[in-house]
Amino acid sequence: MAEMSGTFRFDLVSPERRLAGLEAREVLLPATDGEMTAMPGHAPVITTLRPGLVRVVHAGGTEEFVVTGGFAEITGAGVTVLAEQSLPRGEVTAEIHARWVEEARSALTAAEAIPDRAGPVDDAARLLADMVAVGDRIAVGQAPSRAPAPG
Amino acid sequence: MPSLKDLKNRIASVKSTRKITKAMQMVAAAKLRRAQDAAEASRPYAERFNAVLAGLAAGARGSDNAPLLLRGTGREQVHLLVVMTSERGLCGAFNSSIARLARYEAEKLQGEGKTVKILTVGKKGRDILRRDWGQAFVGHVDLSAERRIGYAVGQRIAAEILRRFEAGEFDVATIYFNRFRSVISQVPTRKRVIPAELEEGAAPSALYDYEPSEEGILADLLPRAVATQVFAALLENRASEEGARMTAMDNATRNAGDMIDRLTIQYNRSRQAAITKELIEIISGAEAV
Numbered sequence A: 001m002a003e004m005s006g007t008f009r010f011d012l013v014s015p016e017r018r019l020a021g022l023e024a025r026e027v028l029l030p031a032t033d034g035e036m037t038a039m040p041g042h043a044p045v046i047t048t049l050r051p052g053l054v055r056v057v058h059a060g061g062t063e064e065f066v067v068t069g070g071f072a073e074i075t076g077a078g079v080t081v082l083a084e085q086s087l088p089r090g091e092v093t094a095e096i097h098a099r100w101v102e103e104a105r106s107a108l109t110a111a112e113a114i115p116d117r118a119g120p121v122d123d124a125a126r127l128l129a130d131m132v133a134v135g136d137r138i139a140v141g142q143a144p145s146r147a148p149a150p151g
Numbered sequence B: 001m002p003s004l005k006d007l008k009n010r011i012a013s014v015k016s017t018r019k020i021t022k023a024m025q026m027v028a029a030a031k032l033r034r035a036q037d038a039a040e041a042s043r044p045y046a047e048r049f050n051a052v053l054a055g056l057a058a059g060a061r062g063s064d065n066a067p068l069l070l071r072g073t074g075r076e077q078v079h080l081l082v083v084m085t086s087e088r089g090l091c092g093a094f095n096s097s098i099a100r101l102a103r104y105e106a107e108k109l110q111g112e113g114k115t116v117k118i119l120t121v122g123k124k125g126r127d128i129l130r131r132d133w134g135q136a137f138v139g140h141v142d143l144s145a146e147r148r149i150g151y152a153v154g155q156r157i158a159a160e161i162l163r164r165f166e167a168g169e170f171d172v173a174t175i176y177f178n179r180f181r182s183v184i185s186q187v188p189t190r191k192r193v194i195p196a197e198l199e200e201g202a203a204p205s206a207l208y209d210y211e212p213s214e215e216g217i218l219a220d221l222l223p224r225a226v227a228t229q230v231f232a233a234l235l236e237n238r239a240s241e242e243g244a245r246m247t248a249m250d251n252a253t254r255n256a257g258d259m260i261d262r263l264t265i266q267y268n269r270s271r272q273a274a275i276t277k278e279l280i281e282i283i284s285g286a287e288a289v
Helices: A094-113 A118-138 B002-061 B094-111 B125-136 B152-166 B216-288
Strands: A007-013 A020-023 A026-031 A035-040 A046-049 A052-058 A059-068 A072-073 A078-082 A087-088 B076-082 B114-122 B138-142 B172-182 B184-195 B208-210
Touching: A007 A052, A007 B002, A007 B076, A020 A052, A020 A087, A020 B114, A020 B172, A026 A046, A026 A072, A026 A078, A035 A078, A046 B216, A052 A094, A052 A118, A052 B172, A059 B114, A072 B002, A072 B216, A078 B125, A094 A118, B002 B152, B002 B216, B076 B125, B076 B152, B094 B114, B094 B125, B094 B138, B094 B172, B094 B184, B125 B138, B138 B152, B152 B184, B152 B216, B184 B216
Parallel strands: A007 A078, A046 B208, B076 B114, B076 B172, B114 B138
Antiparallel strands: A007 A020, A026 A035, A026 A052, A046 A072, A052 A059, A059 A087, A072 A078, B172 B184
């Protein structure tokens, strides 16, 4: 298919502002059921996201964003990621990550306080584990590897 | 008749008042600009979010096991009114117009035999409503520490509402705020957040595959929808507040200007009268000699 080799629209929006909007070749998403890569012509999917890295490959290189959850709308013409909190990978400092982990931990404590409901506790525990894992993946505290600037 | 010195002091005092109101007007204009930018920046998220949610909800609405946040508790007995006002005054009718709408609705609901509970956000509305509806207050969210309205504030208020909903404290939640139309026009608005009120006519989006599942995503999205709507209302409110303050301060500046003109005329007349009186005294004294 001709469109497979082309580009499609990638938007990353948070409630407060639009973080990115560019033409991408492929987008890697931390979907709840496992990582997935979207390319032009992808079947329409709406998926929730867990904490992780969104990697965008475009003509000028690769950019990475850390999201703490949210969801993504994928169509053949583009990907829209709606994330409640998101930052470019290079801007996530150890303090920011520690705060996110702390938020996840207090959510878990809050979920455990409600008796007879296993579901929310499991979800919160998974969220916390993912949040911690994000820190390992991006190696917070070390000098971030900057992706080349978009051309 | 005030003395010349009194008039002079009076003029000086009104002049400094005018300086203050003028400065406040300019500060409000700058803040309004920022508030409008923030509202503008939040729009892409809100639009996509609402579109996805409307598509999902249209499919789930009919089913009996739809989430409570969507179909409600099946009763409409207890209403929670979330009244969002400002922390500071000197903004014209901004706070009283929200309070008036909320009071009107509260009286109507009570007249229908419903129970009314009020959650206030912002100090001013609380002060206005306390006298008539103080016994209906169930909580208060203080915004005085928030210099900037971030999404976290919306989340905090939404968490407060959701916690009460889960505890079975109410059946229906409505938020009250001012919608920003222009600098001179802000419209008191109410919006139901629980059960979720969605744009009608949204077609069930069978178009999409849902991962993990349609129900799973809907259950995930509905609590966020409360936060999104509260956040949008907060931004509208902030822009309205600054717009109202700008207009109020513009009026105050103009009134001060008019008053200075009037006082200056009065001052000049008194001065002239005093001079004339002195002249008459001198002339009649000279004639008598």
